[in-house]
Amino acid sequence: MTPEDESDTLSLGRGFFARSVHEVAPDLIGVTLLFDGVGGPIVEVEAYDHEDPAAHGYGGRTERNASMFGPPAHAYVYRSYGVHWCLNFVCEEAGVASAVLVRALEPRHGVDAMRARRRVDDLRLLCAGPGRLCQALGITRDHDGLPLDRPPVELLAREDDVEVVSGPRVGITRAAERPWRYGVAGSRFLSRPFARRRA
DNA sequence: CAGTGGATGCTCT
């Protein structure tokens, strides 16, 4: 209903990430992530701040987590359980190790490429989980430290309002009670559902 | 469905 006085696909600037992870994480829900044109709207993320015992940067800078200590608006990619890659967006400022883990998105662009990489047909399982998402988008260690405001990465501001819910993070043992997992309520493309409120 | 356990590579209380 609005005139076309603004771009439909405003790209997020670096300033978007120069904020607290606790602001950035919910704001990322509904943002379209494309890697070489392949991706879709983000439906699930988790926040890890610099004082968080569950965060990789908590114990100080190491070779693996160096990107987390770098400037914001860059990728931090690490290997999980020796098998999978996981993608984070670095936030705040250089020297402060905080990041948002991208856990799931709705496959919408380049679905054929995703299916070929994953060797899975079910749309729901293509990007439902951090390891699956990276496999579908072709993200590996090679992309650790990559800037997020330039190709091959595209981040497009969300066009529609979404209902963002939060809950405990997945797969961690330390500080597991902190409700820093955010997602689209009721999305079919989550790695796992959010606990429903009591009826 | 739920629960369990293996694969696999890297980091470091």
Next chain:
DNA sequence: GAGCATCCACTGT
């Protein structure tokens, strides 16, 4: 050597 910000296959109801 332990411990992972995971995924999948397999078991048993």
